[in-house]
Amino acid sequence: MRKPFIGGNWKMNTDSKIAVELARGVAQKCQQFLSKVDVSVCPPFVYLSAVKNALGSSNVGLGAQDVYFESKGAFTGEISCQMLKDVGCKNVLIGHSERRHVIKETDELINKKLIAAIEAGLLPIFCVGELLEQRKAGKTEQVVKEQIQKGMAGITVEKAKVVTIAYEPVWAIGTGVNATPGQAQEVHLMIRQLFAAMYNKSFAEQLRIQYGGSAKADNAAELMAQADVDGLLVGGASLKADEFAAMIKAAAEAKK
Ligand code: 13P
Numbered sequence: 001m002r003k004p005f006i007g008g009n010w011k012m013n014t015d016s017k018i019a020v021e022l023a024r025g026v027a028q029k030c031q032q033f034l035s036k037v038d039v040s041v042c043p044p045f046v047y048l049s050a051v052k053n054a055l056g057s058s059n060v061g062l063g064a065q066d067v068y069f070e071s072k073g074a075f076t077g078e079i080s081c082q083m084l085k086d087v088g089c090k091n092v093l094i095g096h097s098e099r100r101h102v103i104k105e106t107d108e109l110i111n112k113k114l115i116a117a118i119e120a121g122l123l124p125i126f127c128v129g130e131l132l133e134q135r136k137a138g139k140t141e142q143v144v145k146e147q148i149q150k151g152m153a154g155i156t157v158e159k160a161k162v163v164t165i166a167y168e169p170v171w172a173i174g175t176g177v178n179a180t181p182g183q184a185q186e187v188h189l190m191i192r193q194l195f196a197a198m199y200n201k202s203f204a205e206q207l208r209i210q211y212g213g214s215a216k217a218d219n220a221a222e223l224m225a226q227a228d229v230d231g232l233l234v235g236g237a238s239l240k241a242d243e244f245a246a247m248i249k250a251a252a253e254a255k256k
Contacts, residue, residue, distance in 0.1 A: 004224065004251040005038040005164060005208050005231035007125055008238030009065060009093060012044060019047040020054045025241025027058035033245075034059045036252040038231075040091045041238065045079055052088040063091030063125065066099060069109075069116035081120030092117050093233075095151060096127045097170045107150035114151055118159045125164045125210065125233065126151055128191075132171035140169075141190055148194060157199045165191055165209045166233040172213025174235060181222045181229070184211045188228035217246040224254035 014022060023041060030039050040061035043051045052062050068078035084092060094117060095110040110126075117124045128147040130140045144167070152160060167187050172179050179187075188209045196204035211223050212233030223229050231251065238244045 023054035029245035168212035
């Protein structure tokens with residue numbers, strides 16, 4: 001049985017005061033579900049330390065939204081895995097669609113980041129997903145497979161065990177139009193079968209696959225009810241502690 005895993009990706013939102021209040025709210029409202037659900041929040045880099053403090057002794061994990069693969073040196077503006085660990089990060093998002101499509105990150109760069117994060121002992125959430133035109137052209141499977149094969153290149157089964165996948169169809173992100181539970185399930189199952197082929201079946205059965213893209217309190221239960229949806233990666237709705245907590249509750253109940 002895979003423990004559900006809900007992540008909150010705050011993206012480039014909040015300020016220092018709001019970030020701390022939100023973290024406190026999440027810690028308080030989610031505590032009762034943490035035996036059944038893993039929860040992490042991913043604030044902007046500059047608020048990581050303040051959020052870590054605000055989370056206090058709660059078991060809500062801290063994650064970063066990105067990382068650079070080099071460990072130190074002349075890489076102006078970048079943040080290393082060691083720095084993330086130093087401020088208390090457990091997770092890191094890698095390959096988010098906004099980094100792929102807005103910042104133009106390549107599969108090769110994403111692969112280097114994944115390798116570096118795993119080596120450093122971080123637990124990566126590796127994001128994949130197709131654009132609307134790719135879905136319309138019937139290329140969803142091909143695109144997602146390629147992102148996973150290139151992203152995971154050279155990563156052995158032992159190392160791959162710390163990875164969570166987030167399937168985030170780009171057309172569903174921030175649009176209010178979520179993938180239907182059936183659409184999510186179809187791609188999640190395909191991803192699990194791909195991992196079984198790339199690695200082995202028992203590892204694939206343990207792999208947690210989150211869905212992301214306009215996930216909210218209203219649709220969390222039906223998404224989580226799908227057999228291969230093991231969690232959610234939540235953008236907008238994670239900025240409200242009450243709504244985020246409602247989604248965590250839905251996840252706890254869906255996988256009883
Ligand atoms: P929204 O939930 O705002 O659509 O964002 C999803 C996402 O990109 C999470 O990483």
